[in-house]
Amino acid sequence: MTSRSARRRTLPLAVGGAALLLALTACSSSDSSDASDSPSSSGSAATSTASPKVSGTVTVFAAASLKETFTELGKQFEAAYPDTKVTFNFGGSDTLAASITAGAPADVFAAASPTTMQTVTDAGDGKGTPSTFVRNQLEIATLPGNPQHIATLKDLTKSGLKVALCAKTVPCGSAAQRALTASSLKLTPVSYEQDVKSALTKVELKEVDASVVYQTDVKAAGGKVDGVRFPESAGAINDYPIVELAHAPNTAGAQAFIALVKSAEGQKVLTEAGFLNP
Known part of the structure; x- marks a missing residue:
């Protein structure tokens, strides 16, 4: 599941896809070093401090209720990053959390409640603080x-x-x-x-x-x-948190996928499916 030898896809990018690529590239480059912010920094220096290229397989564990929307977002992600392949494991959030804490390799976890997410973070398997991206009723x-x-x-x-x-x-x-x-x-x-x-x-x-x-x-x-x-x-409305996993095989891919989910384009797909704004 952690192989980066995924076959290159040649899906054509529509105008919207190109715009999405630019937005996601900007998000993935936001962690550049302070040196690139210096007035004396050259273009080559800025390039050298950019985030790693997004490629390879991105493995997402997600609540079953996200199946339709995340599958659509996976297609958008692969179109924006032709060298990637998104694989999903959809199921009950509690079952997915148990798999993650047992060592199942994954890059991203999107749960249907903060309680199940806490199972993962309490075990030290989450990286950073989970953020709520939608709610459901x-x-x-x-x-x-x-x-x-x-x-x-x-x-x-x-x-x-x-x-x-x-x-x-x-x-x-x-x-x-x-x-x-x-x-x-x-x-x-x-x-x-x-x-x-x-x-x-x-x-x-x-x-x-x-x-x-x-x-x-x-x-x-x-x-x-x-x-x-x-x-x-x-x-009894449920918040849906998402987090990059601590032992993510594809860190750059995890961050880029989460950026897509939280982007205006990602939120549009989710709210059109009936999810509530966070």
Whole structure:
């Protein structure tokens, strides 16, 4: 996973891609030495202190709910840096955090909650302070047409209704539990899923009547599910932090990818998918 022999890509850069390249290059060059700021510094001196060229494989561990948006950003990144290849590992944030602390090689970690991110930083596997780049809010996913006429969070407790939830250790599951507790509701699901996409799939396959997922997941599913918003979700919004990992095989690539995620272009992709501003 740490090889820098990734095959050169020849994707054409559109005008927007060229602009993105300039923006990201500026971000990756911001750590140049003080010597380059001196009035007497020559052009060659400034060049010699520039950040390393971004190339090779960039490995990103990211919460399952980021799959669609990060895949799109990965394509933009590879277009801006033709000598790179972005590989992703999407899953439950708690599972990804455990893999990282166990030594799995990765460059970037994007979690769906500060709690799971803290697992990584407390173990000394994060480099610097994680920063929140988006937030996400819960929504009820139902079968198309909402045949069970689910309108509230309380409706999920109806007798005979089959509901799937994310596991309590997963950020989407923890947020759902906060909303249920705040409403003094008790819900026993037919299954606890290890990530939000698995909970959504239960509805898409008609194995359950509903599940509690994120608004972004309902939107990404299109007509495969219907969405029901509920006011209690406002008190259970999850922050999404991102960090470069301490033992990142590709430091330059990690920093450039995080810069893209936090850039105006990256934020546009995320907010258009339904994520909330940090």
